[in-house]
Amino acid sequence: MNGQSDAIPEQHSPRSPTPGLGWEQFSRELVEFFASIKLAMFLFLFIAITATIGTVIQQNERPESYIQEYGESTYRWFLRLGFTDVYHTWWFTSLLGLLCVNSLTCFHKRFPGVWRSMKQDRVSVSLDFVKGMKQQAEVSIASSKEMVSQQLAQHFIEKGYKVLAKNEPGEVTIYATKGVLGRVGAHMAHLSATVIIVGGLIGTYYGFQEFGVCLEGQTYHIPRGNFDLKVDKFWIDYHENGSVKSYNSTLTVIDGGQSVVTKTISVNDPLVYKGIWFYQSSYGDSWDQIEVARVNIKDKATDKVLKTVDLEWQKEQAVADLDLKLSITDFVADFAFNSTEKKVFSKTVEHANPAIRLAVIERSTVQSTPWIFYQFPDLFDIKESKYQFELVGYKPKKFTGLQIAKNPGINIVWTGSTMIVVGITLSSFIFHRRIWMKILPAPEGVTVYIGGTTHKSQIDFQKEFRKLTEKLRTFSASPS
Amino acid sequence: MVRSLFLFDMTFWLYLAALTLYIAYLFARRPVMTLAPAGHSTDNFDERDGAWATQLGQIATLITVFGWIVNTGALFTRAFERMQTSGTFAPWSNQFEAMAYVSWAIILGYVLLELRYKIKAVGAFVVGIGFIAMGAASLLPYRYQTAEPLVPALNSYWIYIHVSITLTSYAAFAMAGGLGVMYLFKERAERRGSTSRFYAAFPDLETIDELGYKAITVGFPLLAFGIILGAMWANYAWGGYWSWDPKETWSLIVWLIYGAYIHARMTRGWEGHRAAVYAIFGFLMVVFCFWGVNFLLSGLHAYA
Numbered sequence: 001m002n003g004q005s006d007a008i009p010e011q012h013s014p015r016s017p018t019p020g021l022g023w024e025q026f027s028r029e030l031v032e033f034f035a036s037i038k039l040a041m042f043l044f045l046f047i048a049i050t051a052t053i054g055t056v057i058q059q060n061e062r063p064e065s066y067i068q069e070y071g072e073s074t075y076r077w078f079l080r081l082g083f084t085d086v087y088h089t090w091w092f093t094s095l096l097g098l099l100c101v102n103s104l105t106c107f108h109k110r111f112p113g114v115w116r117s118m119k120q121d122r123v124s125v126s127l128d129f130v131k132g133m134k135q136q137a138e139v140s141i142a143s144s145k146e147m148v149s150q151q152l153a154q155h156f157i158e159k160g161y162k163v164l165a166k167n168e169p170g171e172v173t174i175y176a177t178k179g180v181l182g183r184v185g186a187h188m189a190h191l192s193a194t195v196i197i198v199g200g201l202i203g204t205y206y207g208f209q210e211f212g213v214c215l216e217g218q219t220y221h222i223p224r225g226n227f228d229l230k231v232d233k234f235w236i237d238y239h240e241n242g243s244v245k246s247y248n249s250t251l252t253v254i255d256g257g258q259s260v261v262t263k264t265i266s267v268n269d270p271l272v273y274k275g276i277w278f279y280q281s282s283y284g285d286s287w288d289q290i291e292v293a294r295v296n297i298k299d300k301a302t303d304k305v306l307k308t309v310d311l312e313w314q315k316e317q318a319v320a321d322l323d324l325k326l327s328i329t330d331f332v333a334d335f336a337f338n339s340t341e342k343k344v345f346s347k348t349v350e351h352a353n354p355a356i357r358l359a360v361i362e363r364s365t366v367q368s369t370p371w372i373f374y375q376f377p378d379l380f381d382i383k384e385s386k387y388q389f390e391l392v393g394y395k396p397k398k399f400t401g402l403q404i405a406k407n408p409g410i411n412i413v414w415t416g417s418t419m420i421v422v423g424i425t426l427s428s429f430i431f432h433r434r435i436w437m438k439i440l441p442a443p444e445g446v447t448v449y450i451g452g453t454t455h456k457s458q459i460d461f462q463k464e465f466r467k468l469t470e471k472l473r474t475f476s477a478s479p480s
Numbered sequence: 481m482v483r484s485l486f487l488f489d490m491t492f493w494l495y496l497a498a499l500t501l502y503i504a505y506l507f508a509r510r511p512v513m514t515l516a517p518a519g520h521s522t523d524n525f526d527e528r529d530g531a532w533a534t535q536l537g538q539i540a541t542l543i544t545v546f547g548w549i550v551n552t553g554a555l556f557t558r559a560f561e562r563m564q565t566s567g568t569f570a571p572w573s574n575q576f577e578a579m580a581y582v583s584w585a586i587i588l589g590y591v592l593l594e595l596r597y598k599i600k601a602v603g604a605f606v607v608g609i610g611f612i613a614m615g616a617a618s619l620l621p622y623r624y625q626t627a628e629p630l631v632p633a634l635n636s637y638w639i640y641i642h643v644s645i646t647l648t649s650y651a652a653f654a655m656a657g658g659l660g661v662m663y664l665f666k667e668r669a670e671r672r673g674s675t676s677r678f679y680a681a682f683p684d685l686e687t688i689d690e691l692g693y694k695a696i697t698v699g700f701p702l703l704a705f706g707i708i709l710g711a712m713w714a715n716y717a718w719g720g721y722w723s724w725d726p727k728e729t730w731s732l733i734v735w736l737i738y739g740a741y742i743h744a745r746m747t748r749g750w751e752g753h754r755a756a757v758y759a760i761f762g763f764l765m766v767v768f769c770f771w772g773v774n775f776l777l778s779g780l781h782a783y784a
Contacts, residue, residue: 040743041743044743045740052730055773209720239629246632267632267717268632268633268717279719403718403719410715413711413721414712424704428697
């Protein structure tokens with residue numbers, strides 16, 4: 001992860017002999033740039049800053065609401081910059097892409113070194129190499145080579161280091177290392193960014209997310225899964241104090257003409273079938289169907305209520321004593337009329353201007369089909385009839401709002417998520433330390449050259465190194 | 481309800497007492513010259529003064545630990561009360577409880593830090609932040625403080641783990657912020673060449689810096705874990721693991737800010753002063769993510 005302290009002086013790759021802008025140098029500088037920590041910091045902060053935009057400006061609203069709040073010219077700028085849908089603009093996605101390139105290049109540049117030090121570390125190094133380390137010291141000890149190397153090895157093993165030693169004529173080299181997993185973790189986290197984003201892209205391109213409004217008792221075809229879904233029931237459970245405890249829908253999957261699964265879903269408990277998830281997402285009053293309506297039947301002549309009847313949805317019902325049959329054929333929650341198509345429709349889903357259409361059957365023929373308005377009882381007069389009808393009240397059918405989603409990239413996203421959590425945890429709590437020691441004979445005893453490097457937590461390492469050199473000096477104090 | 485609110489209240493007063501004692505502890509170590517009556521040897525006073533300060537420090541620690549135990553008791557009592565009103569018992573299910581939990585975590589973090597490093601001066605800053613968190617919670621209107629049953633979206637076992645992990649990361653960042661403030665205090669004193677013994681109990685700059693960095697390296701993976709648990713929960717409850725909801729986005733922003741910090745620490749020049757200022761800035765962003773988003777921005781997390 002660290003560019004400077006990590007580089008081992010001996011590992012200079014042979015420079016290309018031709019000066020100037022050779023391809024090799026260019027590509028090296030390119031890698032250098034894309035693997036740099038500075039780019040990472042820039043991207044982190046720049047993404048953080050731009051991500052705030054979408055939390056301050058409401059996303060994906062209708063143009064009118066932006067114009068109303070910010071004015072037209074500002075809205076035009078919003079559109080140009082993509083501020084109404086920041087997280088899906090080309091430039092925001094490019095930033096995420098660049099973050100992937102950054103972390104992948106870093107992996108490409110530095111992971112081979114980590115891998116090498118996991119597999120085989122060089123024990124024998126030159127004296128200059130040890131002296132050239134960032135942390136280095138030189139201690140003279142009045143003791144024998146064997147004694148010191150044994151004590152050193154002992155010391156490092158106690159501290160949990162892996163120790164390798166090489167005994168050569170005239171000198172002993174000891175290599176101690178610990179915590180390479182921390183660096184593996186960092187690179188795991190680096191890879192995870194790309195894994196998560198790839199998973200996200202797969203989900204975007206091969207998955208879908210839809211919203212379905214479903215009425216009780218109805219069966220709906222799910223074309224994406226080629227099966228049917230029946231909504232058996234929707235209901236709400238309440239706590240004792242009257243607040244909502246849960247919204248529930250009982251769903252049955254019908255595949256190939258047979259019911260396969262029946263499950264009651266609630267907000268935190270979706271139904272999964274063939275990779276398609278059904279979530280309890282919302283509920284509400286239907287805008288084109290009701291369960292029952294209460295209608296007053298009045299005598300036009302006397303303006304007296306003759307009878308009050310409860311009519312069930314689309315069910316012909318005889319009214320006793322009046323030689324009259326009534327049936328509700330239609331309902332709209334917010335009455336509107338399309339004059340070109342000559343059709344009645346519900347302007348919104350709100351119950352702003354509810355109306356029912358009655359089929360009035362007298363003498364076994366449909367005499368009239370008037371619209372009866374809840375709010376305007378006297379709006380229309382039925383000429384052919386001696387009766388006047390009033391809509392007193394109604395109970396709308398409830399619909400359950402189902403979120404229907406399929407995300408084939410989800411497991412890739414979870415893999416990436418696991419990698420990032422495990423990776424960051426490893427790299428936060430474990431750091432890689434490598435220490436080389438060369439023990440050379442001196443006129444009085446031996447001289448120990450010691451050099452060490454770490455990829456982070458320099459201060460901790462400095463302290464550890466200082467303690468180590470102090471410890472080394474005590475070796476000489478007791479030459480046994 | 482009343483029982484847990486009483487305990488939360490008691491926690492508040494205990495933390496206030498602890499904070500006062502920690503500050504008093506710092507002042508107790510003032511220069512002996514100002515305290516020693518004329519004609520008396522300052523040496524004796526130095527010693528007695530020191531002993532007094534040590535005792536103060538010990539009492540401060542005791543009160544803090546006691547406050548933390550009461551805080552724990554309050555959370556448990558609240559969990560029990562929740563059990564009776566709704567099926568779940570997570571005592572961090574609304575803004576008030578979440579704040580009380582954060583201060584619990586901050587104080588726990590501080591007590592562990594004091595046990596490990598034996599530095600009491602940090603208490604004046606970190607216990608201070610824990611106290612502010614508890615105080616801010618108790619300033620919330622009463623209707624926010626009670627254990628109302630959970631709305632259906634929150635009624636899930638995910639609330640136990642997602643919320644607690646995320647709040648614990650906030651606590652770690654709060655500690656880092658407190659240590660950042662402490663760093664700036666100490667640095668200012670050093671730059672002015674202050675000989676005041678007020679700063680005598682402070683650890684050296686390098687240690688403060690290192691502790692702050694450590695707090696962030698604890699918070700950073702915890703926040704990542706918290707965000708991912710949130711994504712998993714969202715995938716169960718909302719039908720998508722990421723929907724750029726303000727709270728989600730802000731926790732990502734906070735994570736990115738600390739991500740930049742973690743990377744910056746690898747390069748030269750990002751320790752000390754700059755890191756301390758950055759840690760304070762990061763903590764302010766955490767505060768916004770925790771409070772600001774709930775009260776200023778609308779979104780799926782607007783439950784409070």
